[in-house]
Amino acid sequence: MKKLSHILIIILSFILWLGGLSPALADNKTVLGVTTLYSTPSEQGQGVTVYKDILQYAIATPFSLPPNFPIPATKEEFDKTVVPRLVKGLGDGSVTKAWFDFQAGEAESTGNQLFSVDAPSGEKLYSVVSGKPLQQCPLEVQDTQINFFLDSDDASKRAKELDAQGYFIYVSPVEELRKKVLDALYDQYSSGSKNPSCFLVNGTTKKITVDFQEIYTLLPPQLQQPAREKPLVFLPKNENEFLYVVNARESVS
Numbered sequence: 001m002k003k004l005s006h007i008l009i010i011i012l013s014f015i016l017w018l019g020g021l022s023p024a025l026a027d028n029k030t031v032l033g034v035t036t037l038y039s040t041p042s043e044q045g046q047g048v049t050v051y052k053d054i055l056q057y058a059i060a061t062p063f064s065l066p067p068n069f070p071i072p073a074t075k076e077e078f079d080k081t082v083v084p085r086l087v088k089g090l091g092d093g094s095v096t097k098a099w100f101d102f103q104a105g106e107a108e109s110t111g112n113q114l115f116s117v118d119a120p121s122g123e124k125l126y127s128v129v130s131g132k133p134l135q136q137c138p139l140e141v142q143d144t145q146i147n148f149f150l151d152s153d154d155a156s157k158r159a160k161e162l163d164a165q166g167y168f169i170y171v172s173p174v175e176e177l178r179k180k181v182l183d184a185l186y187d188q189y190s191s192g193s194k195n196p197s198c199f200l201v202n203g204t205t206k207k208i209t210v211d212f213q214e215i216y217t218l219l220p221p222q223l224q225q226p227a228r229e230k231p232l233v234f235l236p237k238n239e240n241e242f243l244y245v246v247n248a249r250e251s252v253s
Contacts, residue, residue, distance in 0.1 A: 031124075031250050032098070033095035033097070033127060033249045033250070034101075034246070035102075035210075036101040036104075037244070039237070041244055044244035055248075057250055058248065058249050060247040061170055061201055061246065062202045064200045065082075071199060075190075078182075078186055083179055092126065093126055093155065093249075094125065094127070095125050095127065095249060095250075096118070097117070098117045098127070100210070101113070101114050102234045105208065105234035105236065105243050106236065106237045107234055108234065112223055117212075118218065120218070125215065126150070126152050128145070128147040128169065128171060129144070129145070129169075130159070130162045130167035131143070132167045137195060138198070139188075139202065139204075140202065140242070141204070142205070144207070144208045144243075145209050145210075146211070147211045148214060154214065155172060155173050159172035163177055163180070168180075168201070185198070204245075206235075206236070206242060208243060211232075213230075
């Protein structure tokens with residue numbers, strides 16, 4: 001409970017510092033996206049509690065169906081009753097402000113590990129979040145990729161490129177790619193003795209690669225040159241461990 005309270009205080013304090021996004025103070029033109037790294041599944045679970053249950057954010061990773069959720073027996077029923085709600089949940093991946101907390105990871109190069117990025121006035125940031133499978137049931141990934149663009153078409157193009165490279169696309173403007181992940185998870189579930197763990201993206205990754213090259217001028221000054229040159233990479237602090245990701249977005253109607 002003390003750990004959860006500590007995490008809650010840190011997150012709420014930072015969100016208030018970013019611009020007051022509590023329900024009472026929220027600017028309905030501001031949509032916040034957050035990416036946070038954790039060292040253990042337990043800490044990640046506490047982060048999900050804060051973002052999903054307390055702040056009511058939509059969660060891209062980790063992703064799982066609600067406890068005791070009756071997974072439809074047929075793909076046709078699944079497509080009709082489950083897919084539309086899940087595909088629409090994160091929309092086109094656009095935000096006006098993005099917050100990153102990479103303190104649990106080890107930066108491959110020097111740079112900030114706690115910072116935020118604002119879209120230019122009147123514009124949006126379009127994100128693509130994806131993972132390349134390392135194992136399935138539950139899904140673990142060898143590389144979590146996050147890309148940012150100011151143009152929806154550029155984000156769509158990158159999502160299709162990553163899809164062609166074998167990445168699962170969790171967030172992007174391309175609706176059919178968001179559905180493709182659900183199709184793959186359902187196929188895993190159907191072929192895995194209907195084990196619910198096969199319908200799980202647990203946010204476990206060997207590394208996280210964040211590409212700001214298209215928006216590097218929007219980053220804090222000390223990060224602009226490194227981000228312009230190449231994507232920023234974060235690894236577990238110990239070689240044989242994993243990072244645990246929470247990627248969430250302020251829920252909007």
